[in-house]
Amino acid sequence: MPLYKSISVNTQTTVKIWKIEESYDDLIAPLDLKSNSLERVLGMKSELHQCGFLSVRHLLREFGYTDQDLFYDDNGKPHLKDGKQISITHSFTFSGVIISNYKVGIDIEKQRDKIAVIAKKFVDYEFNYLKFDAEDYIRKLTVIWGVKESLYKLFATPGMLFREHFLVIPFTFETSETVCWIDYNDRKHRYNSHYLEFDGFTCAYVIEE
Incomplete structure (x- = not known):
């Protein structure tokens, strides 16, 4: 299908999400890929990853860009030649792109029970408000992971650790937004984060304003 969802976050920032239902052949046919992009996609062993890569290029077209940009x-970390800020994500059958005048990060994750197994690897402060036996425990863990992954993409700085350097303020699913922080190298950075759920997936994105 074509574009699944478009979100105008503010006048400077837009999120677009693609649901991947096309075949690899249908996705690649209309695209004009750079030689290194074509080499990269042909080298992927999984068709799922190939389709994710290609669907991102279709999202670029929705924004008026091409793979050449x-x-x-x-x-x-991805960049656009015109200087606009961009972040990219894909997970299973969904991909997403956020473009803004501000620094941004985005992540899409499938909601899966196994995230609870690795929670101690990326959660520290957040355990103060999470309830293990709560009905929404997996959903909240997925939001936290998505926000922290988005922060990591925004900074793209080697050495940052989800558990030690990122934290997410308590949130509810009624508001669909929260505040998050990076505490790294004696510097504290505050960001606004947003999240939404669809078809068993969670999308989170972070904006530096």
């Missing part, structure tokens, strides 16, 4: 720095 996108490049990556040495830390793997």
Whole structure:
């Protein structure tokens, strides 16, 4: 299907989400990929990953960009040639792109029980308000992971750890937004974060304003 969801966060920031239902052949046919992008997608062993990569290029087209406008720095952070800020994500059958005048990060995650097994690896402060036996425990863990992954993408700085350097303020699903912090190298940074759920997935994104 075409574009699944478009969110105008503010006048400077837009999120677009794609639901991947097309075949690899249908996704790649209309695209004009750079040689290194084509080499990259052809080298992927999983068709799921190939389709995720290609669907991101379709999202770029929805914004008016092409694969030629996108490049990556040495830390793997994506950039646009016109200087706009961009972050990219894909998970199973969904992909997402956020573009803004501000620094941004985005993540989509499938809601899965196994996230509880690794919770101690990325949760510290947040255990103060999480309830293990709560009905929404997995959903909240997924939001926390998504927000922290978005922060990591925004900073793209080697050495940052989810558990030690990122924290997410208590939140509810009624508001769909919260505040998060990076505490790293004696510097504290405050960010606004947003999240939404659809089809068993969670999308979180962070904006530096």
